Amino acid sequence: MTLKDDLEQWRKKLNEVLEEGDVLHERVADLEKENVLLQERLVNGDKSDGFEAVTKIYDDGYHICPANFGRVRDEECLFCLNFLLHKGKKDV
């Protein structure tokens, strides 16, 4: 293997590491955003009752289901909605 091949391999590896770093940066930024929001909620408290509070969290674009609680939600979630539907009915 020539020095040129070696360098090419290292260049590829470095690019992969840099790409992975970018993905991790984005993920950390998302998590920090979520964290700030959830902390604000905890500190300020929520005037509404528990069910309304979780409904609001869901409507604000966050999961409320156990598998993904607090994660950003870009679409409707079967498990969150199931919780809201059933809890809502019980409360009625």
Next chain:
Amino acid sequence: MKVNIQKEDLLYAVQAVERAVSNKNTLPVLGGILITAKDGLLSFRATDLEMAMECVINGDIVEEGEVAVPGRKFAGITRLLPSANISLASMGREQLLVEYERSQMSVPCFLAEEFPALPQPEGEIHGTIPVKPFRRLVRQVSIAAANDEVRPVFTGILLEISGDKITMVATDTHRLAKGVCAWHGQGEASLIIPCRTLQEIARLAVNEEEEITLTANRNQAYFRLGNLTFTSRVIVGQYPDYKQVLPADNLFCCHSLIHNHRLCNALERASLISRDVTRGKGNIVRLTFEGDKLFLAAEVPDEGTIKEELAAEIQGETLVANYNARYLLEALKVIDDETVCFRLTGSTTPGIIEGASDENKDYLYLVLPVRVNR
């Protein structure tokens, strides 16, 4: 090691295991395919530590031994070799000599002893699954699995083994697919197997009369199909209770039978208008189930509008619901039946898409409408 083998046999074995060759550079030897010549058999093995694949074929073994060839490069070479007898001979510990017709080439190799050993199949779960329904179900269920590695359990397919049935479930939390097929064996378990492993098995299971043998424990699952063996890690984690999101029978308020192919075509046309307009919010089509018609519409400023009318057999309430067209299309394409059935519970609550044939009677696809203008 020195062996003689026909190009077609070599290509078959290399292509069978090539997909398990690792793309990552963390452990270079995982980029290799281990070829072992022993007891009259040639074994080809590759692993990325999540999945391992082994293919055993007959070969003319002149001298026993093993060699770890660079996987992608060797697969490329094999594809381009002439259709003739091929001789493979190791030269020292890190070179392979490939001879064909009156030509030869040498390939640098990894140290064979660095290649990880595969665990022996063992586990309390043991039984067989017929290939035909297995392939169909993997194709139908895998569409709902997630690609997002942040949530590993959703990248897998849940296998629930109980009695004489095996239930497969996948969900990315926006939709859920579930199917059931026959299981002849012992043990009860819930295993989350990476979707990719099951797709690879389905890809290579071409003989529909065969059966797949599954042996599994809490950590690993072993699938055997003829001369092929797949070893897969079991994804660790709690799969959500999917049964709780399946609507009870009394909740369905609208049943509709629609021609599958015509609906697919209409959705594909609508997708041209509505696709990827806003990231995560695009590709929305509005379906109106009314009388004996299904009305399909999409409207996006600057992109265009589409309104279509399809014949349908509808029982129950008139219902209007918005869906991600891609989610509907993916389900309709794997159901294959001429007619599909939509069973809906409301305009913002889950609905089920099913095939109308007997073959698909144990398959369902649960999908949520999209809430718009909230």
